Structures are given as C-alpha cells and as structure tokens.
Amino acid sequence: MLELYQFEFSPYCEKVRLILDYKGLDYQKIEVTPGVGQVEIYRISGQKQLPVLKDGSTIVADSTEIALYLDRKYPEKPILPSDPVARSQCLIWEEWADSTLAKKSRLPILDYIKSDAGMRSALLPSQTPDVVKTLLNSLPSEVFEFLGSGIGISKEVISKANKNLRDTLDNLNTILVYKPYLVGDSLSLADLTVAALTIGIKSPPGDYLDIPAQLKNRGIPGIADDPTYENFFRWRDQIYLNYRKPLTTSRASTSPSSIEIE
Ligand SMILES: N[C@@H](CCC(=O)N[C@@H](CS)C(=O)NCC(=O)O)C(=O)O
Known part of the structure; x- marks a missing residue:
C-alpha cells in the first residue's frame, strides 16, 4: 500500500491526500514527529520537508513531484489535462497556489493560531502529552502577541496581510x-491544489482532518465567516464532499507512530 509521511495539518500534505482520494488510491498515513522524525525523512528522501510518498521502493518528496508521479503511475482519473495549453495553465495555477497563495495565507493563519488556544493545541503533534497541551492552552494570547512582535510582526503588518489575502480570495x-x-471544463490539479491550500484559512466542515471537532468549519475570524467569500468556500467544500474520503478512525486511535522505513 502507498504510504504518506505527513503532518496532518499541512496544506501540502492535504493536497496529496486530496489527490489520492480523488484517484481512489488507498494509502496509509504516517504522522511524522516534527524535528526528530524529519531526520529519518532526510535520510530516505534527501530533504526534510513533508509530504513524502513511499510507493514500494520508490520515494517521492514534494507535493508537486508526488502529484506528477501519481498521475503518471496511476493515470486513471487524470488530474492533468491532456491539452498542452490547459496542462500548462493547470501547472501555473498549481505553482501559484503552492507559492503565492500559501505565502499570502501564512501570516493571517499564524495570527489566528496564536490568538486561539484550541487551534494552538490542535497543531501540536497528537502524541504531545496532555500536560503540555494544557499548559500551552493556559498561556494568555498576549504571550503569543509578545512572541509575535519579537519577530517583527506588528498589527499593521498583520492587517496588510489580511487585506492581501482578502483581495486574493475575492x-x-x-x-x-x-x-x-x-482550468478548462473539468476538475484538475489546479482545483485540488487551491482547495487543499486553503484548509488553514477555513477548515472544511466534514470529518476529513484529524483535528479536534471544535476546529472544523472554522478559520480566520473576519475572513472565514465573511459572506463575500461564500461562493469560494462553497466551491471548495463541494470538492471535499465529492472527492475527499472522510476519516474512518477517531483522532485518539490514529495517533502518530514514529516512522519506520526499511
Ligand atoms: N514545496 C514543498 C513544501 C512542503 C512544506 O513546506 N512542508 C512543510 C509542512 S507544511 C514542512 O515540511 N515543514 C517542515 C520543515 O520545513 O522543516 C511541497 O510542495 O511539498
């Protein structure tokens, strides 16, 4: 079976999960512990970022490389258009979402996370001891405010980033x-990438992500709940409804294991 080395709340890992589900391919998720777990990822793939896909003896790193690999190896339900112009447009959209959309989302999401205790603990690896989660949740958001300003994120910068993201969503x-x-008249990698890359702006309402229930269908206040973007999120959520497989096990029973790669 395909194995996906991943972080549950990573948009790039989500992009690969969405592609795998769209293609109807079975896979096993292997949650990697940030830091220590990435040493092994480096050993097997020559770089430390996730997602990494293992297909038998083949190891593929980087969500774009994985998307291209999957479409080559499992051509049923293609995600790349066969028409050369449409194919190039699709790859340009994908690259835009991976770089520009991801970059525009980063600060607004970070700001949201630091002011939301539930969100902060949701992003910790599931095996983080409860005592650490409780401690983190009990810290007032001013502490994170302070940490933020320490690395030069002022309120003005955040508000400009929010405005930028709003313009893009518009x-x-x-x-x-x-x-x-x-692109064109059917679903492609462009749609799947934009859909997946926006999970941090607002998580999809169904049971797709292994995060606490109270964080589902929630996102950046003032953006996720703004009716201006209703059409976009309806479109995105429909893709999830049509193609993304809901979780089959609860958060507790899918706690990450340390990676094992022969
Ligand atoms: N270009 C890569 C980006 C992957 C990426 O940034 N992954 C993040 C998780 S969202 C990561 O592994 N961060 C940990 C690190 O950089 O050490 C892709 O498309 O897969």
Whole structure:
C-alpha cells in the first residue's frame, strides 16, 4: 500500500491526500514527529520537508513531484489535462497556489493560531502529552502577541496581510462565480491544489482532518465567516464532499507512530 509521511495539518500534505482520494488510491498515513522524525525523512528522501510518498521502493518528496508521479503511475482519473495549453495553465495555477497563495495565507493563519488556544493545541503533534497541551492552552494570547512582535510582526503588518489575502480570495471567488473549474471544463490539479491550500484559512466542515471537532468549519475570524467569500468556500467544500474520503478512525486511535522505513 502507498504510504504518506505527513503532518496532518499541512496544506501540502492535504493536497496529496486530496489527490489520492480523488484517484481512489488507498494509502496509509504516517504522522511524522516534527524535528526528530524529519531526520529519518532526510535520510530516505534527501530533504526534510513533508509530504513524502513511499510507493514500494520508490520515494517521492514534494507535493508537486508526488502529484506528477501519481498521475503518471496511476493515470486513471487524470488530474492533468491532456491539452498542452490547459496542462500548462493547470501547472501555473498549481505553482501559484503552492507559492503565492500559501505565502499570502501564512501570516493571517499564524495570527489566528496564536490568538486561539484550541487551534494552538490542535497543531501540536497528537502524541504531545496532555500536560503540555494544557499548559500551552493556559498561556494568555498576549504571550503569543509578545512572541509575535519579537519577530517583527506588528498589527499593521498583520492587517496588510489580511487585506492581501482578502483581495486574493475575492478574485478566486469571482472566477468561480463564472466557471466551475479553474482550468478548462473539468476538475484538475489546479482545483485540488487551491482547495487543499486553503484548509488553514477555513477548515472544511466534514470529518476529513484529524483535528479536534471544535476546529472544523472554522478559520480566520473576519475572513472565514465573511459572506463575500461564500461562493469560494462553497466551491471548495463541494470538492471535499465529492472527492475527499472522510476519516474512518477517531483522532485518539490514529495517533502518530514514529516512522519506520526499511
Ligand atoms: N514545496 C514543498 C513544501 C512542503 C512544506 O513546506 N512542508 C512543510 C509542512 S507544511 C514542512 O515540511 N515543514 C517542515 C520543515 O520545513 O522543516 C511541497 O510542495 O511539498
């Protein structure tokens, strides 16, 4: 079976999970412990970031490489258009989402996480002892405010980043009012990437992510709940409804294991 070395709340890992589900491929998730677990990832893939896919003796790192690999190796339900122009447009959208959309989302998400205790503990590896989670939850958000300002994130910078992200969501929202797919007339890697890369802005409402229930269908206040982007999130959630497989086990029973790679 395919094995996906991952972080549960990583948008790049989510992109690969969405592609795997879309293609109907079975896979096993292996949650990697940040830091120590990544040493082994470096050993097997020559770099330390996740996702990494293991398919028999083949190891593929980087969500784009994994997407291309999966479409080559498992061509049923293709995610890349066969028309060369559409294919190039699709890859340009994908690259835009992986870089620009991800970058525009980063600060607004960080700001949201640091002011939300539930969110902070949700992003810790599931095997983090409860005592550490409780301690982190009990810290007032001013502590995180202070840490934030220590690395130069002022309120003005955050508000500019929020405005930037809003402008981008506005554009996506408008495009999707007029057409159901970002490229051509069928679902492609472009749609799957944009859908997955926005889970941190607002998590999808269903039971897809191994995060506490109270964080589902929630996101950056003032953006996730703004009706201006309703069309975009309806489009995104429909992709989830159509293609993403819901979790089959609860958070408690899928706690991460340390990685084992022969
Ligand atoms: N270009 C990579 C980016 C992957 C990436 O940034 N992964 C993050 C998780 S969201 C990561 O592994 N961060 C840990 C680190 O950089 O050490 C891809 O598309 O897979």
